[in-house]
Amino acid sequence: MDFKLTNEQKDIAKAAREFAEKEFVERAEEFDREETFDEAIFKKAAELGFVGFFIDEKYGGAGLGILEHCILQEEFADVDLGISVAVLTPCFGSEIIQAFGTEEQKSRYLPSLATGKAIMGSAFTEPDAGSDLAAARTMAVKEGDEFVINGSKIFITNGTRADYLICFIQTDPENRDKHRRHSMFMVETNREGFEANKLRGKLGIRASDTAEVSFTNVRVPSSNMVGKPGNGFNEAIYLFNLNRIAVAAQAVGLMRSALKEGVNHVKKRFTFGAPLASYQAIQFKLADIYTWMRAGRNMVYEAAWKIDQGEMDHALVAAAKAFCGQMAVKCADMAL
Numbered sequence: 001m002d003f004k005l006t007n008e009q010k011d012i013a014k015a016a017r018e019f020a021e022k023e024f025v026e027r028a029e030e031f032d033r034e035e036t037f038d039e040a041i042f043k044k045a046a047e048l049g050f051v052g053f054f055i056d057e058k059y060g061g062a063g064l065g066i067l068e069h070c071i072l073q074e075e076f077a078d079v080d081l082g083i084s085v086a087v088l089t090p091c092f093g094s095e096i097i098q099a100f101g102t103e104e105q106k107s108r109y110l111p112s113l114a115t116g117k118a119i120m121g122s123a124f125t126e127p128d129a130g131s132d133l134a135a136a137r138t139m140a141v142k143e144g145d146e147f148v149i150n151g152s153k154i155f156i157t158n159g160t161r162a163d164y165l166i167c168f169i170q171t172d173p174e175n176r177d178k179h180r181r182h183s184m185f186m187v188e189t190n191r192e193g194f195e196a197n198k199l200r201g202k203l204g205i206r207a208s209d210t211a212e213v214s215f216t217n218v219r220v221p222s223s224n225m226v227g228k229p230g231n232g233f234n235e236a237i238y239l240f241n242l243n244r245i246a247v248a249a250q251a252v253g254l255m256r257s258a259l260k261e262g263v264n265h266v267k268k269r270f271t272f273g274a275p276l277a278s279y280q281a282i283q284f285k286l287a288d289i290y291t292w293m294r295a296g297r298n299m300v301y302e303a304a305w306k307i308d309q310g311e312m313d314h315a316l317v318a319a320a321k322a323f324c325g326q327m328a329v330k331c332a333d334m335a336l
């Protein structure tokens with residue numbers, strides 16, 4: 001067993017941290033208040049190679065592993081989670097194209113995503129189908145060599161920014177197996193009948209665009225289907241596992257940030273002639289944050305390392321996301 005990061009991994013962490021401190025800090029409050037984002041930051045991140053980390057070098061990506069992606073996520077999230085999500089999600093869903101797409105689809109979509117020339121999102125959730133994904137009702141009906149799509153999706157990250165959305169859509173609603181009813185389609189957002197409306201008033205991650213999108217007789221060629229007909233649920237779960245570990249890494253970044261801000265404050269703030277840091281009740285809180293942050297990071301690293309070795313440990317990935325997400329909320333509360 002070797003817990004040491006390689007020099008390359010350490011360099012990634014350092015470069016990510018320097019970039020985030022230079023580009024995120026000054027704008028974070030404005031983006032949070034206004035629920036906006038400056039695409040110039042995304043473009044700079046893409047130029048420096050932070051976007052499309054896990055896309056194959058063959059398609060213009062960095063060809064790095066999920067562990068490296070988690071290291072990047074943690075560094076960015078520690079500085080500002082909203083901007084981090086806005087910068088790192090424009091490839092959200094490209095994992096499906098890379099794993100299930102045809103060679104033609106990979107060549108068509110991946111190079112522009114890896115270099116930040118295009119933005120995508122993934123559309124699964126519907127007003128009546130969140131955790132119960134198989135209940136999604138947006139429908140595609142085949143007409144000749146096209147599919148006609150009708151329905152709506154909600155909470156879609158990058159919904160109003162994206163050039164394409166990969167969409168989870170019913171193609172075989174009568175299938176007795178509810179996990180074989182859906183297929184995955186790439187939908188260009190400039191197609192007639194597509195509409196996106198930004199949702200406002202989120203409690204956090206406000207630099208990141210979240211939208212409601214609708215499809216009214218949107219026509220796409222059959223060649224836009226990614227993967228086999230009826231295989232959409234499997235493709236979705238493949239993506240969710242990869243995304244869960246990235247979200248867990250973001251949560252580790254948040255815990256780190258809570259610890260850093262907490263320590264800074266208690267050293268400076270004096271009551272009854274002594275800094276808050278000198279009181280054991282305060283020290284206990286900081287020790288708890290440190291402990292949960294380190295435990296969470298170990299879970300993330302192990303799960304990510306296993307994925308890079310070819311083993312998807314579903315239970316560990318889910319546990320890491322649940323633990324890190326819950327602990328990040330708790331750490332933020334305690335630091336406040």
Ligand SMILES: Cc1cc2nc3c(=O)[nH]c(=O)nc-3n(C[C@H](O)[C@H](O)[C@H](O)COP(=O)(O)OP(=O)(O)OC[C@H]3O[C@@H](n4cnc5c(N)ncnc54)[C@H](O)[C@@H]3O)c2cc1C
Pocket residue numbers: 121122123124125127129130131132154155156157158202205210
């Ligand atoms: C900021 C943000 C960005 C998002 N981005 C995207 C995106 O890009 N694409 C996309 O498709 N979706 C996106 N989502 C949607 C997200 O994936 C859903 O919110 C999630 O799937 C949960 O669905 P829901 O909100 O409808 O909750 P529900 O499914 O209604 O669940 C409500 C609660 O009930 C619990 N629950 C549900 N079923 C069970 C069960 N069987 N057992 C125990 N507890 C249960 C849940 O854990 C939850 O606590 C985003 C959401 C947010 C907030």
